[in-house]
Amino acid sequence: MHKKINVLLINGPNLNLLGSREKEIYGDETLYDLLDNLKKRSEKLNISLSHVQSNAEHVLIEKIHSSKKNNIDYIIINPAAFTHTSIAIRDALIGINIPFIEIHISNIYAREDFRSHSWLSDISQGVITGLGFDGYYWALETISKRCCIQKK
Secondary structure, eight states: OOOOEEEEEEEOTTGGGTTTSOHHHHOSOOHHHHHHHHHHHHHHTTEEEEEEEOSOHHHHHHHHHTTTTTTOOEEEEEOGGGGGTOHHHHHHHHHHTOOEEEEESSOGGGSOGGGGOOSSGGGSSEEEESSTTHHHHHHHHHHHHHHHHHHO
8 A cells, every 4th residue: 555645724814704704605515524524535635634724824824835844745635715815835746846726616717807917827737616515525636646656
């Protein structure tokens, strides 16, 4: 069996309100429901999944900075509103040079105009947007496939 793939999942501001916030966009499932299901799926994919959610940009940046020393192989990030505002998160991701997938629950291109620009998309391995919580599962599947191919 291959060594476990260490993945850091980062969820940005207001995602702690999943299940109660704008249900027509984000649905009824809570962040904790999502995390429980992602942990189960991760185990099947031989992925060790760690998670941080914060409404504070500096907390997310510190977690990104510590990724190297924590032997993180890949990052999944839903930067939420920081997608459109945070050059600091962009610089942190560039600085650690760990591949990442950017995800969004809603289709950011079908919402307000200001949401259509991401400061992260051009430096990411890929972007998954508008697939609801399935985007998180697709990111895990993609990482599992990519990491297994690289190890052969």
